[in-house]
Amino acid sequence: MATRLGLGLPQMRQYNIGKDVPEVARTAEQIGYDSLWVFERALFPEPATQGLYGVEGLPWPDQYRNVADPLVTLTLAAAATERARLGSSVLVAPLHVPFQLAKALASLDAASGGRVVAGLGTGWSHDEYAAASVRPFAERGQVLDEVIEVCRAVWGPDPVSYDGRITKIASAVVGPKPARPIPILLAASTRKAQQRLVDHADGWLPVGMGVEQISAQWRQLQDLAAERGRTEPLQTVLRVNATYTPKAYDGADRQPFQGDVAQIVEDLVAHAEVGLDEILVELQATARDAQELKDVAAEVYEQARAAGV
Template sequence: MATRLGLGLPQNKQYDLGRDVPDVARAAEATGYDSLWVYERALFPEPATQGLYGIEGLPWPEAYRGVADPLVTLTLAAAVTERVRLGTSVLVAPLHVPFQLAKSLASLDAASGGRVVAGLGTGWSLDEYAAASVRPFEERGQVLDELIEVCRAVWGPDPVAYDGRLTKIASAVVGPKPVRPIPILLPAMSNKARRRLVDHADGWMPVGMGAETLAAQWKELQELAAERGRTAPIQTVVRVNTRYSASGHSGADRAPFQGSVDQIVEDLVAHAEVGLDEILIELQGSVRDAWELKEVAAEVYEKARAAGV
């Protein structure tokens, strides 16, 4: 079975949200992509108080100045598509009130005919936590745990009841319900996060930074699942953040997914051989506009399929 291919939707500041998201969503579905994805970046601190990913001195990309809300973006895409799955990679879960996020995801799933995939993470930006979080940064894992539990309760049968630290639902009818259980995927980089995934989530959403590294991580996760007695399959979507360049990258220091379409496809082939279910291709940060995004995405898709991905 061929690896499913997904495409990141245009959320960054160079795009026109109302025009470009529906345009790219329709084009991606027509090209053959299996899914469309969004990410979350709540704000852009200026001056920067913390490096990108919490790494000191690493600057935030300029594209992060004004990233559109992920669920609004997905709703725009849902309205103009029929087949593609609609995923988050990822929502920074502790920036959201658990009950409200569960209800929003359920509503979007109902409206789209059962196409939502919920990729959830804990985030890393202290500034985002200061502005929007429901609890302090130090409690981010506990918030994610409760949010997963609240989602399962809200999406399940009525009456819904839940008694948590943040969320108290005595007994209530909560609708609409998702068309089917919405899969919850986690990046799960640390050992603790991997245990959370194995015990409580449906799937894994790593970042592809090299096929050998990805294969080793996948093996470790499968071993952990066996140790903890998990029998349900782990759904897998690997996110690849490309740095596209029409002229390619000729240096020996080329990073995975950096360079021309042919070089990106070469890396897609290597990552597909790891055996994960789906690859999400993020192109929006290194193209000029929606027209180029559609053109490059179509070329990547066609050449990847021709190469056996």
């Protein structure tokens, strides 16, 4: 079966969010993309108090200065499309009040006819936690656990009740309900996070850093699932952050998914062989505007399908 392909929606400052999100979403669906995705970046600290991903000395990319809210972006896309699934890769769960996040995702799923995929993570930015989190950074794993539990409760049958550290729901009716059970996918890389995924989530949202690394992580996760007695298959969506260049990148230091469309597709072919269900192609950062994003997305899709992805 062919690998499903998704596209990242425009959220950065070179785009007109109100006009470009519906337009790109509609076009992507017409091209044949199976899903549309958003990510979350709450703010851009200046000066930076820590490096990108918490790595000392690694600068934050300039495009993170202005990133539209992920749920608003998905809502705009939902209204403009009929078929494509609507995913987050990822929502930084502890930056959201669990009950409100569960309710928003349920409403979006009901409105879109059952198309939401809830990709969650714990994030890494201390500045974002200081501005928006419901609990301190050190408690991020516990908050993610509670978000998952609250979502399952709120999306389940009424009356809903839940008694957690952050969330207290006495017996209550909570609607609308999702159109179908919303899959929860996690961006888990540590052993502890992988255990959470295997025990409590529906699937995995890795980031494409190279075929060998992804293959090793996928084998590790499958082994862990077998070890912990999981029988449900894990849904998998690989996120690839492409660095598009109009001409082929000919440096010896070329990174995965860096270069022209042919080079990006070459890497897609290699990663598709790992056997994951879906690949989300993120092209928005290096596109100048929505027109270029649509043009490059169309080329990538057509060449990937022609190459057997």
